Amino acid sequence: MRLAILITNTDHSDFAGARPDDAVKFSRFVALARPDWSCTSFDLPRGDALPKLEDFDGFIIGGSPAFLSDDRPWIAPLLEFIRAAHADRVPLLGTCFGHQAIAAALGGRVGRNGEGWGHGLLELQMFQVPPWMKGAPKVRRLYGSHAEQVLDLPDNATVWCASEGCPIAGFFVENSIFTTQHHPEISADFMADLVDHLADYMGAEVTEKARASLIDEADNAAFAEAAAQFFEQAIRA
Template sequence: MHLAIMVTNTDNSSFAAQHPLDAEKFTRLVHLARPDWQATAFQIHEGQFPTDLDAFDGVLITGSPASTRSGLPWIAPLLELIQQIETAQLPLFGACFGHQAIALALGGSVGKNPNGWVHGLIPNQMRARPTWTQPLPANFKLYGSHSECVTQLPAQARESATSTGLNAGFFIGNHIWTSQHHPEMSPDFIAALTQEMRDDLGPEHYAQAQNSLSQPADQAAFAESLARFFEQAQ
C-alpha cells in the first residue's frame, strides 16, 4: 500500500523544528499497524500537489494551525483536489484541518468552537460505526487541539463520532473517513504542545488539558482502524 500524505501544517516555528514533523508523525501512525506500507509526503501549504493520484492507494490530509476559512492561496486548490479524490472514490482520510477541509469541499460548513479551545486528551463517542472501526471501543480517546469545528456535515456524510457535544468525525460510503482529532500525536508531543500553548489556552483550558494527559490515547486501535479503512476501500 502506498499512501500520499498531504501536509497542511504551516507551523515553521522553533518549537516545530524541535519535534517530528507531520509527515513523520503520520508515517509512524500508519506503521504502528502496517510497518511495510509506503508513504510519500506533499507540502500542500507550499503549493506542492501530487500530479498523479493514480500512483497512490489512498490519501491522508494532516492538521494545521491555519484555518480552512482563512483564504490562504493553497486552500482553494486543496478543496478542488478533495472533490476530484471524492469523484474518483480514492480512499481519503482527514485529521483536524483535513477533516474540516473535506467537509468544506463536499458541501459542509466550518465555524468557531462555541466553547473556545479543545485541547488535550479528548473523549470521543462512537455514533454510526463503519466496519473498519471495529478495533475502536465505543468510547475512545484521542489527542486534540482545535478552536474550530465542522458545524454542518456534507449531505452525503454520516457522523461517526462526537466529542464535547460537537462532531468529531464522519464517513462517506467506504472511501472517506475523518477525525477532528490528532491520532498521529505522541504523548511527548502533546505534553510539549500543551506547554507551548499555555498562554493561548488560558488557565482553565490549560488546567483541563494537563489533567487529561494522565491517561493514554487509543492510538494503536485507531492506527489499526485506519489501516483497515484503506484496505477495505480497495
C-alpha cells in the same frame, strides 16, 4: 499499500522545528498498524504540488493551525483535489484541518467551536461505527487541539463519533471517506509539550483542564488499525 500524506501544517516555529514534522508523525502513525506500507509526503504550504490521484492507493490530509477561511494559495486547489478524489472514490482519511477541508469541499460547513477550545486528551462518544471498524479495537480517546470544527455535514455523510463541545468529531461517507477532528498522529510527549507551549495563549482554565486529561494516553494504535482497515476495504471495493 502506497499512501500520500498531504501536509497542511503552517507551524514553522522553533517549537515545531525541534520536534518530528508531520511527514514523520504520520509515517509512524501508519506504521503502528501496517509497517510495510509506503508513505510519501507533500508539503502544500511549502509549495509542493498536489500528487496525481492515480499514483497512490489513498491519501491522508493532516492538521494545521490554518483556517479554511484564510487566503492561502494552496487551500482552493486542495478542495478541488478532494472533490476529484471523491468523484473517483479514491479513499481519503482526514484529520483535524483535513477533516474540516473534506467537509467543506463536499458541501458541509465549518466554523468556530461555540464552547471554546478542544484541547488535550479528548474522550470520544461513538455513534454509528463504520463497517470496517467492527473488527478494530475501540477508539475511546484521541489528542486534540482545535477552535474550529465541522458544524454541518456534507451530503451522505454519517457521524461516527462526538467529543465534548464537538458533535461532529468524525464522519464517514460510504466506504471512501473517513475523518476525525482529532490528532491520532500526535504522541503523548508531543501533546504534553504542546500544552505547555500554548499555556499563555490558551489561558489557565483551558491549560489546566488539558494537563489533567493527560493522565491517560490516546488510542492512537487502535485508530491506526481502523485507518488501515479503512484503506484496505476501500481498495477492495
